[in-house]
Amino acid sequence: MSDDLKLVIFDVDGTLVDSQAAIVAAMTAAFEAVGVLPPERSVMLSIVGLSLDRAMPVLAPELDDDLHVTMIEAYKAAYHANRLTLGAASMPLYPGAREALDALVQIPEVLLGVATGKSRRGLDAMIEAHGLEKYFVTRQVADDHPSKPHPSMIFTAMAETGVDRGRTVMIGDTEFDMAMAAAAGVAGLGVSWGYHPVHMLAPARAVLGRFDELPGQLDSIWTEAAA
Template sequence: MSADLRLILFDVDGTLVDSQGDIVASMTVAFDAVGHPVPDRATVLGIVGLSLDVAMARLAPELDAPAQGRMVAAYKDSYVALRATKGAASSPLYPGAAQVLRALAGRDDVLIGVATGKSRRGLDALLDSHGLRGVFVTEQVADHHPSKPHPSMVLTAMDETGVDPRDTVVVGDTVFDMQMARAAGAHGIGVAWGYHPVDALQEHAGQVIDDFGALDVALNGIWRAGR
């Protein structure tokens, strides 16, 4: 493990981009596809970050696996169609996100990556739409890992970059992100602008920030404490 580098892993939906409109719309399509009542908006947003198969099982546990599989397929088709129609407006970056990412990517002592419940296809489309190709040195997606909060994404990212857990931070908006970080031995910084209630996030995160402008101070506090 490297003693000189630090790794910052960002969740995507609810952390870097606001995709809730398309998430809720696509989930409505998914439930309509099997003729099942759609959960309310808060319930749908509460599962953001989980892999789709796990999310559907939580939202509709009374349905059998084939029905849940049809829901996953309908969701994916709807999400792709919305993204094709709306482009970058489908999942706009939160204020300050682009500036923070490019500033961190330009540092010699920091590596940045992604740990997301999105598929490889979904992440690629998002990176292309926002001109973020090449910004992240490690990109962990749902295709290759168990669903959050399993630590596989973080463990793989640390292995790929050679960074120690004490020098790794996960930035995310959900309890799943913070639980994933803790399970991997890494630090967690929660963001208040995402999809899980702040009070729930505070129970699991080392700290919660209100905007991207506060991230640098939060990171420096972690680095100082770890040295």
């Protein structure tokens, strides 16, 4: 592993893009597909970050596995249809997100990645919609890993980039992101603008209130790693 390279891994939904309207609409369609009333919006957003095969049993524990599969397929179909109709408008970037990515990608020793509960199709669509193809050298998705908070996504990202734990940072908006970072032994930075309240991000080293706070937090982490 290189002592010079650093890795910044971003969650997607609730961290880089605000896809809550699309998520709620797709989850509502999932419940309608099995004839069950959907839970409140806040409850639906509470599972963002989990893979769908973990999320559905949490939201509808009274249903059996076959109905959970039906819900997953209905969710995927509704989300895809919404994305085709609205494009980037279904998942706008948060203020400051592009500027933060632009600044980081200009630093030669910094590599960027994503670790998301999205499918590869969903992530690729988001990246294409916002023209982010050049940014992420490692892309970890739900298709290939156990659900967060299992650390598999972070371990694979580190292996692909050759960056060690001390120089790897995970940024996300949910308790699942912070628990995943802790399980992988890397620094976790929470964000306050996402789908879980700040008090649920307690394992985080810090919680960002704006993207322009990110450079200072990264510098602090990496200075400690080099000491």
